[in-house]
Amino acid sequence: MTIDDLTNTTGEWLRGEGPDSDVVISSRVRLARNLAEYPFLSTASETERTEIYRAVTEAVATNAGWSDALSIDLTEADEINRALLVERHLISRQHAVGEGSRGVTVSTDETLALMINEEDHLRTQALRSGLQLDQIWKDVNEADDALSQQLAFAFDQQFGYLTACPTNVGTGIRVSVMLHLPALKLTKEIEKVARAARDMRLAVRGMYGEGTDAVGDLFQISNQTTLGKTEEEIISAFGRDIIPKIVEYEHAARESLVRHRMYQLDDKIWRAYGLLCNARCISSEETLALLSPIRMGIHLGRFSAFGQATLNELFLYTQPAHLQKRHGKPLEGEQRGVARAEHIRGVLSR
Amino acid sequence: MHYVCQNCNQARATVHITETMPEKHERHLCDECAEKEGVIVKQHHPTNTILQEFIKHKTGLGGADEKACPDCGLTFREFQQSGQFGCPNDYEVFRSLLEPLIERAHENATHHVGKVPHTADESLKRQSGLTRLRRALQEAIEDENYELAARVRDEIRAMQSADAPES
Ligand SMILES: [Zn+2]
Ligand SMILES: [Zn+2]
Numbered sequence: 001m002t003i004d005d006l007t008n009t010t011g012e013w014l015r016g017e018g019p020d021s022d023v024v025i026s027s028r029v030r031l032a033r034n035l036a037e038y039p040f041l042s043t044a045s046e047t048e049r050t051e052i053y054r055a056v057t058e059a060v061a062t063n064a065g066w067s068d069a070l071s072i073d074l075t076e077a078d079e080i081n082r083a084l085l086v087e088r089h090l091i092s093r094q095h096a097v098g099e100g101s102r103g104v105t106v107s108t109d110e111t112l113a114l115m116i117n118e119e120d121h122l123r124t125q126a127l128r129s130g131l132q133l134d135q136i137w138k139d140v141n142e143a144d145d146a147l148s149q150q151l152a153f154a155f156d157q158q159f160g161y162l163t164a165c166p167t168n169v170g171t172g173i174r175v176s177v178m179l180h181l182p183a184l185k186l187t188k189e190i191e192k193v194a195r196a197a198r199d200m201r202l203a204v205r206g207m208y209g210e211g212t213d214a215v216g217d218l219f220q221i222s223n224q225t226t227l228g229k230t231e232e233e234i235i236s237a238f239g240r241d242i243i244p245k246i247v248e249y250e251h252a253a254r255e256s257l258v259r260h261r262m263y264q265l266d267d268k269i270w271r272a273y274g275l276l277c278n279a280r281c282i283s284s285e286e287t288l289a290l291l292s293p294i295r296m297g298i299h300l301g302r303f304s305a306f307g308q309a310t311l312n313e314l315f316l317y318t319q320p321a322h323l324q325k326r327h328g329k330p331l332e333g334e335q336r337g338v339a340r341a342e343h344i345r346g347v348l349s350r
Numbered sequence: 351m352h353y354v355c356q357n358c359n360q361a362r363a364t365v366h367i368t369e370t371m372p373e374k375h376e377r378h379l380c381d382e383c384a385e386k387e388g389v390i391v392k393q394h395h396p397t398n399t400i401l402q403e404f405i406k407h408k409t410g411l412g413g414a415d416e417k418a419c420p421d422c423g424l425t426f427r428e429f430q431q432s433g434q435f436g437c438p439n440d441y442e443v444f445r446s447l448l449e450p451l452i453e454r455a456h457e458n459a460t461h462h463v464g465k466v467p468h469t470a471d472e473s474l475k476r477q478s479g480l481t482r483l484r485r486a487l488q489e490a491i492e493d494e495n496y497e498l499a500a501r502v503r504d505e506i507r508a509m510q511s512a513d514a515p516e517s
Binding site for chain 1: 385386421422423424432433434435436437438441442445448451452455456457458459460461462463464465466467468469479480481484488510
């Protein structure tokens with residue numbers, strides 16, 4: 001498998017089929033780990049950094065859980081390929097623009113990914129579509145068990161898994177759920193939900209994590225406390241309590257829109273379709289903003305021009321790196337907007 | 351060109367959006383109004399707020415923050431500036447200074463519960479030895495003291511084989 005093979009599919013997390021997938025786009029769990037015998041990356045020398053990279057990649061290469069996996073040395077990957085991995089949620093933006101020996105290993109179905117030398121030596125993630133927290137915890141826990149047979153992780157009886165930043169210490173777990181909340185946004189209740197989440201010590205961010213805006217009504221909710229609760233406790237708070245509640249609010253807001261603002265809602269959905277069908281130059285932000293009401297329309301049964309699969313395809317392949325990858329060469333500014341509009345019209349006229 | 355927020359007509363607009371409904375037009379909002387409308391999600395960086403906590407409480411350490419980790423050389427003051435530790439041993443070296451800060455950052459939690467790696471006991475030994483030895487080796491090589499380098503290398507090997515996790 002190569003990085004180019006990735007480009008031809010939309011990845012498991014974007015299937016749009018898991019439980020509660022009308023609202024929950026994807027679920028992700030990440031575990032931060034560091035090799036006990038090496039310094040953290042902020043003080044590691046370039047030699048030590050390279051040794052860490054080699055130690056982890058060698059462990060992965062002989063690990064049954066990662067057979068057939070794709071390992072990418074990010075120092076060798078060009079800018080478009082690195083951006084492609086960000087768009088597929090396989091690496092963080094920080095990892096894409098980082099420096100020095102670093103890489104990522106991705107399982108063939110993209111449900112597992114292992115970032116090497118991001119902020120910590122290892123960050124293993126499991127990612128699936130819809131609300132599937134128990135499944136992805138199982139995935140990532142098994143991967144972590146297997147790796148710990150080969151690598152000694154920095155661990156302390158009191159503080160648990162030791163991480164470069166003490167905000168991640170303990171379990172080193174980061175649970176993130178990506179939600180599509182167009183109705184709460186339209187009814188202006190979104191900030192209430194965000195505030196309630198923050199009161200519960202949860203972080204609310206845009207689609208690509210820290211420092212990103214909520215484009216396309218996509219919000220990512222994640223835990224910030226990693227010490228003093230077991231992984232299962234943190235997961236189950238999300239899966240059985242926090243997320244179902246937000247899903248319920250979004251459903252109520254959608255029902256209210258249908259009941260009280262049906263014409264405006266339908267108008268918004270179908271106008272968005274009209275724009276996508278006819279635009280001659282369009283940004284990725286505008287594309288995501290237009291796909292948002294359509295996605296809601298599909299799930300409410302108010303939109304019939306195309307289904308979830310086409311929506312997923314448009315969602316991913318209109319993003320800058322995917323678009324350029326498909327195009328076969330880098331595109332600048334307006335060119336990119338024109339190519340994107342052409343691509344969308346091509347898909348929609350099929 | 352500066353815009354005034356179109357919502358409150360008071361604050362300076364910092365968020366500029368192109369809306370497409372009902373027709374294409376631009377809107378200019380201040381941070382606060384944009385957040386209220388859900389146009390932006392204010393960044394509440396967990397790391398930064400917790401970092402501020404760390405920095406806030408650094409007074410009154412009476413020079414304790416000048417103590418350096420013997421493995422990586424990091425001082426507690428340097429940690430407070432960057433928010434990043436230098437090596438796993440820092441948690442041991444700065445334990446007492448760190449405890450109250452960790453407690454604040456993690457909703458009063460003081461101890462890890464949950465998963466434990468099966469190499470837990472061994473990793474404690476490894477982490478406060480190998481980094482130091484490896485750096486000593488590097489220095490010895492740079493000083494062209496090959497006799498010392500050979501000795502240190504043997505020590506590293508002995509330590510690695512003593513507690514390598516069984517495969
Ligand atoms: Zn305003
Ligand atoms: Zn240290």
